[in-house]
């Protein structure tokens with residue numbers, strides 16, 4: 001992050017927030033920037049009391065029904081399937097789309113195909129709903145402009161941008177030599193055929 005640019009981890013911005021909750025550029029908790037397991041919006045005080053009471057009743061019912069001891073830790077909350085995506089679901093879906101699109105991009109793209117791909121990539125820092133993700137991607141794209149000259153180069157470029165995020169999140173870096181294997185051809189053992 002360049003100096004002077006606000007970040008979701010700014011001490012001032014995140015002060016008092018539960019761990020993992022991410023603030024948006026507007027200074028409010030950003031739902032689409034936060035993993036569901038970390039999303040703990042502050043309830044209005046009346047509602048909070050009601051929520052706590054409901055949770056207590058639910059806990060008692062569960063103990064009666066399943067015999068769980070009252071000091072056992074609660075299960076992590078599960079989410080109905082029809083909820084909007086969180087930062088992780090959106091990220092996985094977007095990377096799947098981008099890497100697969102690159103894997104099927106032509107070896108010799110026409111000028112129109114190159115222009116279309118550039119339009120798609122340059123739209124992301126503007127349109128991507130997770131504002132911090134979009135901001136970081138835009139910064140990386142300034143330093144590493146997209147290479148849409150052919151399939152291999154585009155796949156490599158995307159793999160490297162995905163690795164930028166992996167590094168920022170403390171995840172393992174992906175071996176970019178395996179991009180086709182992951183997104184188009186499948187492993188050599190044929191287990192995906």
Ligand SMILES: Cc1cc2nc3c(=O)[nH]c(=O)nc-3n(C[C@H](O)[C@H](O)[C@H](O)COP(=O)(O)OP(=O)(O)OC[C@H]3O[C@@H](n4cnc5c(N)ncnc54)[C@H](O)[C@@H]3O)c2cc1C
Nearest residue numbers: 087088091092094095132133136137159160162163165174
């Ligand atoms: C443009 C963009 C920016 C993002 N920025 C942020 C951010 O700032 N903060 C945040 O919390 N989340 C961000 N995300 C979401 C984040 O990248 C992950 O998608 C999310 O954390 C879920 O991670 P995951 O471990 O399920 O796997 P993902 O990172 O979603 O990867 C899905 C699969 O892709 C494969 N893969 C992994 N790395 C690569 C690679 N380099 N090349 C090819 N294939 C690969 C692996 O098989 C992996 O299982 C961003 C997503 C996008 C699309």
